[in-house]
Amino acid sequence: MELNVKYVYxxxxxxxxxxxTGITADLKARLSKHNAGEVTHTAKFRPWQIKSYFAFNDEAKAWAFEKYLKTASGRAFAKKRL
Structure with a gap:
């Protein structure tokens, strides 16, 4: 059984x-893309470092958590707890 791990970062x-905040299956490759300027939303604030990341085996839960972290309450949670 192959695990389809998703990372919320x-x-x-x-x-x-x-x-x-984003989601990916390959955290190292995604960070490289952010730091290479290949992601429009992050290009002008380079360089980036990983502050936190979370691995999920359930893709639906990963997408739900990423969506939550992008809300006002999710951002407040991340700022206070992560």
């Missing part, structure tokens, strides 16, 4: 002023 710009 929070990136932080090196100055600590910007954050970005």
């Amino acid at each position: 929070i990136l932080e710009s090196l100055d600590g002023q910007q954050h970005y």
Whole structure:
């Protein structure tokens, strides 16, 4: 049985002023794309570092958690707890 792991991640710009939340199956490759300027939403705030990440075996739960983290209450939770 092959696991289809999804990672929900929070990136932080090196100055600590910007954050970005996303989802991917390959965390290292995705971080490289962010830092290479290949992601429109993050290109102008490079370089990025991983602040937090969470692995999910259930893709639906991963998408739901990413969606939550992008809400006002999710951002407040992440700022306070992560």
